[in-house]
Amino acid sequence: MPTPKSVPYSDLISSLQSGGVAKVLFEEGTRRIYYNTNLWSEKDSENAVDSGNNVDGKDTSVKKKSRNSPPAWEFLTRKIDHDESYLLSLMRERGTSYGSSPQSALMSMRSMLITVLTLWIPLTPLMWILYRQLSAANSPAKKRRPGNLLVSFEDVEGVDSAKVELMEIVCCLQGAINYSKLGAKLPRGVLLVGPPGTGKTLLARAVAGEAGVPFFSVSASEFVELFVGRGAARIRDLFSVARKSAPSIIFIDELDAVGGKRGRSFNDERDQTLNQLLTEMDGFESDINVVVIAATNRPEALDPALCRPGRFSRKVYVGEPDEEGRKKILAIHLKGVPLEEDVTLICNLVSSVTQGFVGADLANIVNESALLAARRGAEKVSREDIMEAIERAKFGINERQTSATTISKELVKLFPWMPSLTNRNNSRKDPQPPLGYQTLS
Structure with a gap:
């Protein structure tokens, strides 16, 4: 059937005031109003036909509409908000019959689809983020199997005193007989303190590789969460997983991000996370073989309760390597790098002019020299590539003339038998050093 004709709301009010409306129908859940006029109702009654058949003396008359009968409703309009009382009073005054009908299935599906599109689709990413934040699967603990750790104490040089201290942790984890006979207990925590780039993270990986136990690495900043209580919950999850794999090692990098002194700020979440860490490290369960190794370059910012004996009872200083240590570190980083000269000669040369450099600086020098060599094909x-890399590390890239002069002066003082490195047009074949130099080195 054809759809009703849409008219303004004022036409309905005018028809009601003139008494020309016969029926009114309100559709529930929408603002639609269907109505018929008196003329339309008379036409609808005229189109109705009665057809009856006498069956066994009984008259069965059925009222049917013709195929060309008009639709059930003539007009369609939309109501005005807060005007229902006036409309109802007007229909009662004029004696108009009115009623209501439930919303059609099509309109119900349409309204439901609009609700989904406008509400649930924008909320779905937020709900997923909230679920990820609150779920236990988002634990920061990353377990690394010992087979995947290709780092041992042989790969760590320049920090011999720290290696000796950490070797005892490895022996205790492996259950050495001489430690158990004397009643020595496994240290609960080891704090690696030193300047940036000295190899604290590398030492922790070497401990896990030597001990052959599960190794859980995490950054302290991952415990700082927006939601209250999530940092403490992540600490609990981390230690719970580590206890199930005991003996194991937990490595917390940049401990000062969560282990700062309490009461300095208004961040209660950070204090709750630190309290949970203190409880896990020295709580009621004291016989669990879980070692916590933490690294920081700001030990003065840590809370005193975290550094007391029983928690981080051993503090290992990882300082800058000396000249002999720099030679060993360079020998490790130069493995696999093709050189035009002897590796020992290059190590002696570089270590003598890199006072105060740490392992990260030396690794960067080797990488920069390789990049410079690749640049010139x-x-x-x-x-020359290595010397230019040292110049870049010491004086920056934009001060090459000043840096070249300074490096050359240092090299002339240390190695007077070498030609000047600033003269790039000299022969690439260097003279042999004196015999006494080889003996002293």
Whole structure:
């Protein structure tokens, strides 16, 4: 059937005031109003036909509409908000019959679809983020199997005193007989303190590789969460997983992010996380073989309760390597790098002019020299590339003239038998050093 004709709301009010409306129908859940006029109702009654058949003396008359009968409703309009009382009073005054009908299935599906599109689709990413934040699967603990850790104490040089201290942790984890006979207990925590780039994280990986136990690494900043209580919950999850894999090692990098002194700020979440860490490290369960290794370069910012004996009872200082340590570190980083000269000669040369450099600086020098050699299309790294990399590390990239002069003066004082490195047009074949130099080195 054809749809009703849409008219303004004022037409309905005018028809009601003139008494020309016969029926009114309100659709529930929408603002639609259907109505018929008196003329339409008379036409609808005229189109109705009675057809009856006498069956066994009984008259069965059925009222049917013709195929060309008009639709049930003539007009369609939309109501005005807060005008229902006036409309109802007007229909009662005029004696108009009115009623209501439930919303059609099509309109119900349409309204439901609009609700989903406008409400649930924007909320779905927020709900997923909230679920990820609150779920236990979002634990920061990352377990690394010992087979995947290719780092041992042989790969760590320049920090011999720290290696000796950490070797005892490895022996206790492996259950050495001489430690158990004397009643020595496994230290609960080891704090690695030192300047940035000295190899604290590398030492922790070496401990896990030597001990052959599960190794859980996490950054302290991952415990700082927006939601209250989530940092403490992540601490509990981390230690719970580590206890199930005991003996194991937990490595917390940049401990000062969560272990700062309490009461300095208004961040209660950070204090709750630190309290949970203190409880886990020295709580009621004291016989669990879980070692916590933490690294920081700001030990003065840590809470005193965290550094007391029983928690981080052993503090290992990882300082800057000396000249002999820098030689060993360079020898490790130069493995696999093709050089035009002897590796020992390059290590002696670089270590003598890099006072105060740590392992990260030396690794960067080796990488920069390889990049410089690749830039000029060489197949091997030359001494000039390494010297230029040292200049970049010491004085920056934009001060090459000043840095070249300074490096050359230092090299002339240390190695007077070498030609000046600033003269790039000299022969690439260097003279042999004196015999006494080889003996002293």
